[in-house]
Amino acid sequence: MLSKFFYHYASPQHFYPLAGRLWPWFALGAAGLGLWGLWLGFFVAPTDFQQGEGYRIIFVHVPVSWMSMIIYLAMAFWALLGLTLNTRLSGMMCRALAPTGAICAFLSLWTGALWGKPMWGTWWVWDARLTSELILFFLYLGYIALTNAIEDPRRADKAGGILALVGALNVPVIYFSVKWWNTLHQGASVSLSRGSSMEQTMLTAMLVMALAFWLYTIAMALYRVRGIILHRERDAKWVRTLPDVAMVTNGGTK
Amino acid sequence: MSGFTAVVKRDVTLAMRRKTEVITAIFFFVVVAALFPLGIGPEMTTLRLVAPGILWVGALLASMLSLGRLFAADYADGTLEQMALAPTGLTVLVAAKVVAHWLLSGLPLVVLAPVLGMQFNLPADALWILTLSLLIGTPVLSLIGAIGAALTLGVRGGDVLIALLVLPLYVPTLIFGAGAVQAEISGLGASAHLSILMAMALIAAVLSPWASAAALRLALES
Amino acid sequence: MLHISNLGCHKGDRLLFSDVSFELKPGEWLHLQGDNGSGKTSLLRLVSGLAAHSIGHITWNGPPPDAEPTPPSRADMRAHVVYMGHQLALKDDLSAFENLQTHAQINAQTIDDSQAMDALAQLGLRGREHLAVKVLSQGQKRRAALARLLVSPAPLWLLDEPFVALDTKACDRLTHLINQHIDRGGMVLLTSHQAVTFTGQGHAYRLAA
Numbered sequence: 001m002l003s004k005f006f007y008h009y010a011s012p013q014h015f016y017p018l019a020g021r022l023w024p025w026f027a028l029g030a031a032g033l034g035l036w037g038l039w040l041g042f043f044v045a046p047t048d049f050q051q052g053e054g055y056r057i058i059f060v061h062v063p064v065s066w067m068s069m070i071i072y073l074a075m076a077f078w079a080l081l082g083l084t085l086n087t088r089l090s091g092m093m094c095r096a097l098a099p100t101g102a103i104c105a106f107l108s109l110w111t112g113a114l115w116g117k118p119m120w121g122t123w124w125v126w127d128a129r130l131t132s133e134l135i136l137f138f139l140y141l142g143y144i145a146l147t148n149a150i151e152d153p154r155r156a157d158k159a160g161g162i163l164a165l166v167g168a169l170n171v172p173v174i175y176f177s178v179k180w181w182n183t184l185h186q187g188a189s190v191s192l193s194r195g196s197s198m199e200q201t202m203l204t205a206m207l208v209m210a211l212a213f214w215l216y217t218i219a220m221a222l223y224r225v226r227g228i229i230l231h232r233e234r235d236a237k238w239v240r241t242l243p244d245v246a247m248v249t250n251g252g253t254k
Numbered sequence: 255m256s257g258f259t260a261v262v263k264r265d266v267t268l269a270m271r272r273k274t275e276v277i278t279a280i281f282f283f284v285v286v287a288a289l290f291p292l293g294i295g296p297e298m299t300t301l302r303l304v305a306p307g308i309l310w311v312g313a314l315l316a317s318m319l320s321l322g323r324l325f326a327a328d329y330a331d332g333t334l335e336q337m338a339l340a341p342t343g344l345t346v347l348v349a350a351k352v353v354a355h356w357l358l359s360g361l362p363l364v365v366l367a368p369v370l371g372m373q374f375n376l377p378a379d380a381l382w383i384l385t386l387s388l389l390i391g392t393p394v395l396s397l398i399g400a401i402g403a404a405l406t407l408g409v410r411g412g413d414v415l416i417a418l419l420v421l422p423l424y425v426p427t428l429i430f431g432a433g434a435v436q437a438e439i440s441g442l443g444a445s446a447h448l449s450i451l452m453a454m455a456l457i458a459a460v461l462s463p464w465a466s467a468a469a470l471r472l473a474l475e476s
Numbered sequence: 477m478l479h480i481s482n483l484g485c486h487k488g489d490r491l492l493f494s495d496v497s498f499e500l501k502p503g504e505w506l507h508l509q510g511d512n513g514s515g516k517t518s519l520l521r522l523v524s525g526l527a528a529h530s531i532g533h534i535t536w537n538g539p540p541p542d543a544e545p546t547p548p549s550r551a552d553m554r555a556h557v558v559y560m561g562h563q564l565a566l567k568d569d570l571s572a573f574e575n576l577q578t579h580a581q582i583n584a585q586t587i588d589d590s591q592a593m594d595a596l597a598q599l600g601l602r603g604r605e606h607l608a609v610k611v612l613s614q615g616q617k618r619r620a621a622l623a624r625l626l627v628s629p630a631p632l633w634l635l636d637e638p639f640v641a642l643d644t645k646a647c648d649r650l651t652h653l654i655n656q657h658i659d660r661g662g663m664v665l666l667t668s669h670q671a672v673t674f675t676g677q678g679h680a681y682r683l684a685a
Binding site for chain 3: 255256257259260261263264267268271272330331332333335336337338339340341342343347474475
């Protein structure tokens with residue numbers, strides 16, 4: 001029963017309308033939760049004992065950092081599925097997630113720098129997590145560059161899949177080695193002071209923001225995969241008879 | 255003679271008849287090691303501090319330079335196809351090519367490193383650890399690099415793309431390799447670093463040829 | 477016996493060919509015909525196992541599922557074939573003899589020096605076995621590559637345009653070698669823009685573009 005469900009929606013033709021129905025809801029949820037989370041973080045949560053108001057950037061920084069890592073894991077999951085089961089949609093989902101992952105990594109770097117500036121006086125510190133985030137950002141860029149450079153879409157998907165899996169295996173190694181490197185050299189660290197325990201409102205705000213970004217990611221991935229499906233399947237009959245597409249092509253030939 | 259040995263012998267013979275591959279890597283390494291003091295200044299204490307990092311980055315880049323050529327020639331003349339069809343299995347033959355790549359682009363660096371290290375006023379035990387770390391680390395660089403070379407085979411802008419793909423994956427090797435020398439200099443002992451490098455080398459030796467072979471088959475399918 | 481049923485092939489986004497079915501028994505040969513771009517090379521690569529096929533079946537001992545409950549893996553297919561594609565797969569800096577020896581070793585075939593020299597002689601390269609391939613003419617290079625066929629035990633020869641760049645004498649030599657292979661019970665599947673005739677039972681199959 002369940003396998004029939006998956007088998008049905010594994011076809012791009014059937015997934016396309018499903019994604020079309022779902023993504024607005026995720027976008028709405030993301031917007032709602034985001035507004036609530038920002039309100040909690042910037043107005044309700046108390047001032048930090050040591051870092052004052054500037055610490056509030058963590059309500060964006062921490063969720064976005066989590067997402068950058070979760071998205072990479074999700075990409076590795078779709079990559080594994082695509083390589084073992086040879087399904088087209090898995091490769092497309094992996095590709096659809098990558099830009100959002102890269103943006104999250106990029107935002108994480110910027111918000112991390114903004115957080116560190118008041119503490120360290122410089123725009124960049126070689127904090128273990130920030131450095132790992134930088135390397136993760138390069139991993140995303142590498143994936144996007146590779147899949148864009150290969151012309152054959154099937155080869156691009158599979159090659160990207162191999163790269164995503166190799167990267168996913170390496171991410172813990174990279175994180176561990178950078179942490180070692182940072183502590184050995186007693187490097188800078190960007191984090192909440194050890195004295196302050198996490199206030200309940202702070203935690204709630206962070207979780208709400210994390211959920212908001214999660215829903216945003218799903219919405220963006222679903223939206224983007226629809227575009228990818230249309231492009232890849234453009235020669236198929238079901239695409240040409242879609243109301244939006246038929247209108248455009250008929251309008252063009254008039 | 256097994257297929258593995260045949261490929262190693264063939265690649266080394268071919269490189270010996272052309273010689274450019276070996277010379278490029280050595281030349282680059284030497285130039286990097288000579289340029290940095292010119293850029294940093296001749297202060298011996300500073301140079302001793304930065305030496306492990308510079309020499310390791312130099313070896314890393316020199317090893318990376320020759321990755322583009324790892325599979326390209328065989329792909330262009332059809333030998334790679336024949337290797338994919340051989341009963342020995344592409345994974346084993348890829349491992350052989352990586353061994354040959356290391357012999358030609360990695361081993362010369364290991365031999366040169368103590369000589370260049372003396373230019374940076376490294377003490378004798380640090381020189382020894384430098385050589386050892388490169389001996390264990392450069393095969394890891396060849397193995398990881400092979401995956402990048404296989405994924406970008408026949409792709410436009412391949413060389414730059416290899417660098418982008420492979421450099422993030424090189425970071426742990428660099429950290430523990432250079433870290434080993436720094437640990438030795440500071441008196442902490444390099445055994446932990448070297449053990450981790452050894453573990454990385456073993457894991458890479460098992461996983462990399464398999465992943466590279468999968469990527470090569472993708473390239474051959476299209 | 478090679479059995480192909482309902483084979484289809486995609487190249488990029490378009491379907492190159494579909495519903496290709498034929499059989500090839502020992503002692504038979506098949507001339508694959510079709511216009512440029514109709515997928516002849518792709519078909520050969522599918523049969524050799526270089527490319528994976530997602531539509532249709534390629535089996536070795538009869539139509540599925542009677543003869544083989546599970547279809548042969550690509551690795552199994554590779555054991556049965558020797559493939560000569562458009563590219564010669566020769567290293568320019570090695571001699572014809574070294575190329576042949578290396579190829580045999582990679583394919584886990586032990587041939588001694590005299591066998592290698594003999595194979596090259598049968599293709600008219602006596603006296604040129606130890607010259608670097610880069611100094612040979614195009615026809616001589618192709619003959620050096622074809623020597624692989626003589627040292628391989630594989631029953632199925634997949635030849636993509638084997639007569640290209642060969643003069644009449646060399647063409648006759650190659651035809652003779654193919655005939656010998658067919659007489660021994662081997663199979664040949666080839667593409668060629670020329671008309672070809674060999675001993676044994678011959679077939680032709682045309683791929684529609």
